[in-house]
Amino acid sequence: MNVRDLTLQFMLQMRSRPGRVARRLHRRGFRHRVRPPEVGVVRACAVQMEWRLCETAEEFADIAYDHVRAAVGAGAELVAFPEDTASLLVGIMPGIGPMLRSATVDEALRQVGEDVQVADLFRLLGRATKRIYETTFSTLARGYGVHIAAGSAVLPMPDQRVLNVGHLFTPEGRVLRQAKCHLMPLEEDWGLTAGEDLDVYDTALGKIGLPVCMDATFFETFRILRQLGAEIVVLPMADPEYPYSAWKALRGVWPRVQESQVFGVQGALVGEALGMRLTGHAGIYAPLALTERGDGRLAISERPEGEAMVVADLDVAALRRLREEQPLQLNPALYERYFPRVYSGFWRGGTH
Amino acid sequence: MATFRLPPFAAPDAASFGRALVQAAESTAQRNPADLYLFPGLLALGLVPQLDLADPEWSALADASLKDAYIAAGSYAARTLGAVVVPGTIYLLTPQARLQQYAAVFDRQGNLVGEQLQTHRDALVQAVSDEISPIAVDAGVKVGLLIGRDAWYPEVSRILALQGADILLAPLAPPAPYPSEEALWGLWQEVQQNQVFGVEAGLFGAMGERVYGGRAAILAPCEMTDDDAGFLPRPGYFVGTGAQVATLSVDALQKVRRDYPLLRHLNPGLYRKYLPLVYRRLP
Numbered sequence: 001m002n003v004r005d006l007t008l009q010f011m012l013q014m015r016s017r018p019g020r021v022a023r024r025l026h027r028r029g030f031r032h033r034v035r036p037p038e039v040g041v042v043r044a045c046a047v048q049m050e051w052r053l054c055e056t057a058e059e060f061a062d063i064a065y066d067h068v069r070a071a072v073g074a075g076a077e078l079v080a081f082p083e084d085t086a087s088l089l090v091g092i093m094p095g096i097g098p099m100l101r102s103a104t105v106d107e108a109l110r111q112v113g114e115d116v117q118v119a120d121l122f123r124l125l126g127r128a129t130k131r132i133y134e135t136t137f138s139t140l141a142r143g144y145g146v147h148i149a150a151g152s153a154v155l156p157m158p159d160q161r162v163l164n165v166g167h168l169f170t171p172e173g174r175v176l177r178q179a180k181c182h183l184m185p186l187e188e189d190w191g192l193t194a195g196e197d198l199d200v201y202d203t204a205l206g207k208i209g210l211p212v213c214m215d216a217t218f219f220e221t222f223r224i225l226r227q228l229g230a231e232i233v234v235l236p237m238a239d240p241e242y243p244y245s246a247w248k249a250l251r252g253v254w255p256r257v258q259e260s261q262v263f264g265v266q267g268a269l270v271g272e273a274l275g276m277r278l279t280g281h282a283g284i285y286a287p288l289a290l291t292e293r294g295d296g297r298l299a300i301s302e303r304p305e306g307e308a309m310v311v312a313d314l315d316v317a318a319l320r321r322l323r324e325e326q327p328l329q330l331n332p333a334l335y336e337r338y339f340p341r342v343y344s345g346f347w348r349g350g351t352h
Numbered sequence: 353m354a355t356f357r358l359p360p361f362a363a364p365d366a367a368s369f370g371r372a373l374v375q376a377a378e379s380t381a382q383r384n385p386a387d388l389y390l391f392p393g394l395l396a397l398g399l400v401p402q403l404d405l406a407d408p409e410w411s412a413l414a415d416a417s418l419k420d421a422y423i424a425a426g427s428y429a430a431r432t433l434g435a436v437v438v439p440g441t442i443y444l445l446t447p448q449a450r451l452q453q454y455a456a457v458f459d460r461q462g463n464l465v466g467e468q469l470q471t472h473r474d475a476l477v478q479a480v481s482d483e484i485s486p487i488a489v490d491a492g493v494k495v496g497l498l499i500g501r502d503a504w505y506p507e508v509s510r511i512l513a514l515q516g517a518d519i520l521l522a523p524l525a526p527p528a529p530y531p532s533e534e535a536l537w538g539l540w541q542e543v544q545q546n547q548v549f550g551v552e553a554g555l556f557g558a559m560g561e562r563v564y565g566g567r568a569a570i571l572a573p574c575e576m577t578d579d580d581a582g583f584l585p586r587p588g589y590f591v592g593t594g595a596q597v598a599t600l601s602v603d604a605l606q607k608v609r610r611d612y613p614l615l616r617h618l619n620p621g622l623y624r625k626y627l628p629l630v631y632r633r634l635p
Contacts, residue, residue: 181622182617182618185612195622196621196622214617217545218617218618218619219506219510220510220618220619220622220627223506223627223630224622224623224627228630247579247580250541251541251545251574255536288531288534288537294533296537329501330472330507330631331471331480331482332631332632333482334471334481334484334508335631338484339511339623340624342511343514343618343620344620
């Protein structure tokens, strides 16, 4: 590591000291405690958040704090943030702000070097953003006594792969993680790697899965999670679809919730971000039979742009009854006969 | 491509059922002759008036004669129309007296070129198949049949699409009420997540004590329709009586797949690790 790199790392470490975040959050206080829990019912909040560049850890902590405080004020026990929440922290990189204001992230990095990938930026920033991100949300989860699905953070792994990782912070201090398993073409271009595992976490609120955005385009993700026991699937989203298309948006979490008989809680990142225009609704979804209008929506934001927050009660007990009354009639013999063959043709880059 | 939303045919024998199929098709053909006609599920049950599915004697009658009548009528209709025909579905009975649901595809000469049984159980159909494959029809185009609830199990469409199906055909007879939301998470989203065409035919009206609420639609990936909705004949699900007609361009479909090769982003390593284990768990 040369002197310039050492200096940069030192600056990043100083900017990401956990004490800065913790002090800021404790100074603001945790006055709204969650409402007494109702057995079998989880009040969930999905956050629709405008992207902006944070140049300091405190700025990021303030944004997260404001959303969580509002959610807790509405009685939420589970707060779901959008995908790429931690990307706001790209701004802690010295000098990157002006570059990103005039160019996409790829263009900005080309000014640094032809071979520099976006993944390299996250390798450089990873340790610092992880510290700020984890300190912020773990402090808020403990302080408010709520579960926070903090969207996702693009992070370097010890083996140098860069993954987009969903996070859930519990009031007891657990940090649960899930790497995104289906990447967008853009993320592949950036040099990210897809995850190879899916987990379901047993929490005080129920069994929760944490896939990320594009994972919901493929039924396999939700089928695996459902069969692993998931009742609530939190899906952070950042969709570079502009102008917004309600029909294209219908190809994600909504049908997956119906197929798999789970609840879906989707936070959405919106606005101008790293050269993209992001749109999408924060929404909370349920099987058709568990929604008042029979449309599979418990709550959805009014507009696919701008900040918003939606809240709904997930009746986990009712979901369990529905599953008993209308069990999935899967046919494992059919799948075992065909899946090994049909998927193998698509191993690494097959097409129709 | 033509698909239908029709009430049950009151056809007492194979010949009259075949003529009814041709008549329905010709009312469309006068305006716009089709290469493929998809009829609603259970349309042929009109061959068995006073239907009572709970009556084992009826089931025996169906097994003995209904399939023969269905095939004769389908072959006649395809031959007469000079088109590929799927004459809906029928119930069959296994030797253990359990119901199956069955459909067949007939080529322009009236030859039976493919058959398919339902692969996922429902309230009535308790005997299911563990085999499914696309069926080659005109000009190398492959179709896949989704029978009954199969349209709501994404595994079926995935298997068919990855085996090369370009068009998924769903001859349905869903019980009423059958709201659009129910239809959307069936064939519509299978079309989207597999980048194929989808054609839904629907039975509606009463048959005995049962009331059906089918819809008809010809579906394509959102990218192939100007309004992103994915319905080729607009504005959406057809709930009148009669036919929906559209031209399906496999070349245009291939362009969508080239522009955005969605299935390239499948993660077979993940599926290989988990699916064999999780499917053996009770849901």
